[in-house]
Amino acid sequence: MTNTTPLLRVQSLAKAFGGNKVLQNVSFDIQPGEIVGLLGPNGSGKSTLLNIITGFESADRGVIAYRGNAIQTLPAHRIVEAGIARTFQLPAMPEKMSVMEVAMAASTTHHGFWETLLGTGGVRAAERQAHAKATALLHELLLAHVRDLPASALSGGQKKLLGIVCALMGAPKMVFLDEPTAGVHPNLRNDIVSALKRLNQQGMTLVIVEHDMHFIREVCSRCIVLDRGHIVASCCPDELSSNERVLQAYLGGGAEN
Ligand code: ADP
Numbered sequence: 001m002t003n004t005t006p007l008l009r010v011q012s013l014a015k016a017f018g019g020n021k022v023l024q025n026v027s028f029d030i031q032p033g034e035i036v037g038l039l040g041p042n043g044s045g046k047s048t049l050l051n052i053i054t055g056f057e058s059a060d061r062g063v064i065a066y067r068g069n070a071i072q073t074l075p076a077h078r079i080v081e082a083g084i085a086r087t088f089q090l091p092a093m094p095e096k097m098s099v100m101e102v103a104m105a106a107s108t109t110h111h112g113f114w115e116t117l118l119g120t121g122g123v124r125a126a127e128r129q130a131h132a133k134a135t136a137l138l139h140e141l142l143l144a145h146v147r148d149l150p151a152s153a154l155s156g157g158q159k160k161l162l163g164i165v166c167a168l169m170g171a172p173k174m175v176f177l178d179e180p181t182a183g184v185h186p187n188l189r190n191d192i193v194s195a196l197k198r199l200n201q202q203g204m205t206l207v208i209v210e211h212d213m214h215f216i217r218e219v220c221s222r223c224i225v226l227d228r229g230h231i232v233a234s235c236c237p238d239e240l241s242s243n244e245r246v247l248q249a250y251l252g253g254g255a256e257n
């Protein structure tokens with residue numbers, strides 16, 4: 001144990017769906033400023049782990065502490081307010097909202113909205129702030145030219161970028177990204193890599209579910225590998241290929257259990 005409090009500590013987390021034990025005794029720490037790759041075959045429990053940490057699922061057992069405070073019973077909106085945001089593996093976008101409207105809607109967490117409303121400026125100031133922030137983020141994530149299109153008309157890759165914009169609207173300290181480059185055109189993929197590195201340089205801690213080993217070597221300082229609900233490795237990306245348990249996890253192909 002280090003004597004500094006980790007940004008996030010997950011201890012003895014367990015989750016089953018019926019008889020399917022999806023997470024078993026999962027424990028790990030994330031330190032501030034890390035970019036951690038979360039790897040594992042399909043069905044190994046990666047998205048479920050993200051869903052539990054971000055309040056979209058409840059754990060059967062275990063503790064999740066953010067900056068030393070237990071958060072495992074908080075609802076999703078409280079976890080966002082605490083400073084943890086996420087993106088989704090398959091972002092669904094509303095039919096009738098533009099890209100800009102979706103980005104702005106993501107800023108109206110209850111806390112931020114009411115705090116600004118009760119300040120001097122009122123609703124207009126809150127809207128102006130959200131608009132300015134959405135404009136900057138859409139520019140940063142290469143969506144400025146499509147800001148007035150319906151969000152549902154974006155390509156799969158652009159929807160992933162918009163998911164990242166939405167996650168960043170609340171100025172999180174920590175972001176979980178679920179397969180940000182899966183199905184994304186190689187040009188956009190490089191832009192996502194650059195954007196994530198920039199965010200990390202600005203102090204953001206990132207946990208990224210990813211299959212692409214090039215991406216992981218390029219971006220991540222550490223990897224956590226899940227196999228059938230167990231953590232089987234926590235190591236540098238360079239150590240992955242020499243780690244037999246990791247190779248077994250991949251070659252074994254994530255058998256059902
Ligand atoms: P990964 O993201 O690593 O591919 P998931 O966390 O999505 O894996 O899924 C892990 C296992 O949990 C799979 O067997 C999946 O079918 C099951 N699972 C996930 N969510 C649910 C749910 N809401 N209800 C029942 N089973 C689920």
Ligand code: MG
Pocket residue numbers: 046047048089178
């Ligand atoms: Mg998944």
